[in-house]
Amino acid sequence: MGKAWKFGENLNTDEIIPARYNLTIEEKELAKNVFCEIKPDFAKKVQPGDVIVAGNNFGCGSSREHAPVAIKGSGAACVIAVSYARIFFRNAINIGLPILECPEAAAEIEEGDEVEVDLAVGKILDHTRNTTYQAQPLPDFVLKIAAAGGIVNFLKTHELEELL
Amino acid sequence: MGTLVEEIFSQKAGRKVEAGEIVLLNVDYIMSHDNTTPLAIKAFREIGKPILDKSKIVIHFDHAYPAPNVQAAENHKKITDFIKEQGITNFFHRGICHQVMIEEGFVTPGAVIIGGDSHSNTYGALGAFSTGFGSTEIGVAWVTGKSWFRTPQTILIRIEGQTSPGVYAKDVMLYIAGQMGMDGATYQSVEFTGGYIDALPMHDRIIFPNISTEIGAKCGLIVPDATTLDFLAKQTKAAPPYRLVKPVNPHYHREIEIDVNHLVPQVACHPDVDNVKPLSEVEGLAIDEVFIGTCTNGRYEDLEIAARILKGRTVSPYTRTIITPASVTIYQKAIKNGLIDIFHEAGCTIGVTGCGACIGRHGGLLAAGERAFTTMNRNFIGRMGSSEAEIYLGSPAAAAATAIEGKIADPRRYQEVL
Numbered sequence: 001m002g003k004a005w006k007f008g009e010n011l012n013t014d015e016i017i018p019a020r021y022n023l024t025i026e027e028k029e030l031a032k033n034v035f036c037e038i039k040p041d042f043a044k045k046v047q048p049g050d051v052i053v054a055g056n057n058f059g060c061g062s063s064r065e066h067a068p069v070a071i072k073g074s075g076a077a078c079v080i081a082v083s084y085a086r087i088f089f090r091n092a093i094n095i096g097l098p099i100l101e102c103p104e105a106a107a108e109i110e111e112g113d114e115v116e117v118d119l120a121v122g123k124i125l126d127h128t129r130n131t132t133y134q135a136q137p138l139p140d141f142v143l144k145i146a147a148a149g150g151i152v153n154f155l156k157t158h159e160l161e162e163l164l
Numbered sequence: 165m166g167t168l169v170e171e172i173f174s175q176k177a178g179r180k181v182e183a184g185e186i187v188l189l190n191v192d193y194i195m196s197h198d199n200t201t202p203l204a205i206k207a208f209r210e211i212g213k214p215i216l217d218k219s220k221i222v223i224h225f226d227h228a229y230p231a232p233n234v235q236a237a238e239n240h241k242k243i244t245d246f247i248k249e250q251g252i253t254n255f256f257h258r259g260i261c262h263q264v265m266i267e268e269g270f271v272t273p274g275a276v277i278i279g280g281d282s283h284s285n286t287y288g289a290l291g292a293f294s295t296g297f298g299s300t301e302i303g304v305a306w307v308t309g310k311s312w313f314r315t316p317q318t319i320l321i322r323i324e325g326q327t328s329p330g331v332y333a334k335d336v337m338l339y340i341a342g343q344m345g346m347d348g349a350t351y352q353s354v355e356f357t358g359g360y361i362d363a364l365p366m367h368d369r370i371i372f373p374n375i376s377t378e379i380g381a382k383c384g385l386i387v388p389d390a391t392t393l394d395f396l397a398k399q400t401k402a403a404p405p406y407r408l409v410k411p412v413n414p415h416y417h418r419e420i421e422i423d424v425n426h427l428v429p430q431v432a433c434h435p436d437v438d439n440v441k442p443l444s445e446v447e448g449l450a451i452d453e454v455f456i457g458t459c460t461n462g463r464y465e466d467l468e469i470a471a472r473i474l475k476g477r478t479v480s481p482y483t484r485t486i487i488t489p490a491s492v493t494i495y496q497k498a499i500k501n502g503l504i505d506i507f508h509e510a511g512c513t514i515g516v517t518g519c520g521a522c523i524g525r526h527g528g529l530l531a532a533g534e535r536a537f538t539t540m541n542r543n544f545i546g547r548m549g550s551s552e553a554e555i556y557l558g559s560p561a562a563a564a565a566t567a568i569e570g571k572i573a574d575p576r577r578y579q580e581v582l
Binding site for chain 1: 186188199200202203206207210211212213228233235236239279280281282284296297298299300301303304307308310312346347350351380382436523524525542544545546547549551
């Protein structure tokens with residue numbers, strides 16, 4: 001269980017982590033500046049298990065993997081959004097950052113709500129509001145990558161062909 | 165039967181592929197640069213398997229090159245050590261990755277190319293499927309030679325008419341971005357077609373797939389034609405035969421018609437690429453820095469338009485004007501033809517070839533409260549330095565006019581040289 005941090009529509013990768021902080025690839029270092037442009041207190045106050053809630057096209061902009069890595073490094077448990085930009089979606093899956101698509105939850109959960117997420121079944125509980133939501137199921141091959149904890153781990157013991 | 169992306173995928177897969185299908189395809193080239201390669205190396209080391217075919221790997225130094233600080237230098241060293249260790253020969257520091265990929269002949273019709281950079285969509289201008297990936301997948305492709313793709317649906321954008329003097333391909337594409345929005349084509353392929361595109365030279369065509377990224381597209385494509393073949397022969401190191409794939413009885417998810425006959429110069433205003441207005445609505449806004457360059461508008465013809473406007477004039481004393489040729493090849497041609505002299509005499513500063521100020525690392529950062537007018541494709545908050553700076557996007561001609569006047573200016577005022 002964690003606190004919800006609410007963001008808007010079309011949140012871009014520069015807002016997640018500006019390019020000037022991308023010279024490192026260490027997730028804890030990147031996490032120090034995550035969302036610094038739009039929620040300057042996030043990096044200091046985020047607690048393990050907190051949840052990012054946002055609108056549509058989350059993570060649009062550059063291909064920088066530093067963006068999902070920075071979020072993962074912050075300790076946030078997952079992202080719940082209406083939709084994701086395509087490269088961010090792939091990157092998050094590949095590096096093992098859980099992401100859920102759930103327009104209802106994204107609309108109704110407010111900043112500071114106590115939120116619990118069961119990633120295995122995509123169930124989202126807002127304890128502050130006493131509401132539950134069901135996120136859209138992820139495709140099978142995506143679940144295979146997620147189950148392995150990311151594409152790198154998957155490839156340690158599998159061939160890429162086994163995804164399909 | 166299929167759209168251009170379906171036909172390219174079908175040819176690669178050796179069977180018919182339709183939108184919605186997940187396919188695993190052999191990729192022709194795997195591109196990355198100094199910003200995205202370090203994480204790819206990390207993934208590669210963790211996977212612990214060898215590179216499948218090093219001739220498919222192309223690595224560029226362009227994002228923070230030459231190193232503006234020690235951290236960037238460490239990155240360059242790490243990548244160079246890796247390149248030496250693995251014996252990778254496709255290694256370039258000749259300018260912006262996308263421009264160099266085209267010049268060096270890696271981009272050909274029908275090819276499947278992945279790039280560790282979101283603007284890898286650019287190569288679609290030559291009829292190649294290309295898209296941006298994150299670093300981990302670049303490392304995965306080094307090892308497997310393959311990537312998975314969800315075959316995208318296609319939006320057809322048919323552009324007809326002729327732009328009037330002072331209105332350029334950049335204005336047309338910004339107008340489209342404004343109409344479609346930042347998620348207008350998410351996960352989809354966009355095919356640009358119509359009489360306007362047919363008549364356009366390659367340097368202008370490139371702008372459409374390049375900015376397709378900003379409307380969320382997986383790829384932006386233009387069907388290869390005589391212009392493509394002529395460009396490949398004269399301006400690149402590519403050699404035929406090419407896979408001249410074309411759409412066959414395609415089914416489009418959506419079709420959009422655009423008439424550019426009456427289009428006026430456009431500007432994408434702070435802080436989003438789809439916040440597009442006619443230039444006249446922001447004309448006169450004071451500008452602290454003008455930046456002409458990038459993978460969108462740093463080509464020779466872009467510099468030539470700027471030079472025509474700047475020739476014999478001087479830029480405003482309080483408007484820093486930075487011009488960065490997209491590649492060494494372009495830079496050499498600009499020197500040879502006197503463009504660089506014109507810029508220097510006008511009071512401009514010539515930046516190092518590469519991405520420069522566009523990613524806010526070096527070469528013209530902005531202070532809080534400053535406003536820039538640039539030929540870039542992205543104007544997000546904080547992109548060029550301070551998060552309290554504003555970025556406006558337009559054509560090279562509008563940028564040159566703005567530099568002279570120190571405020572956003574209509575390039576059509578310089579019509580006699582356009």
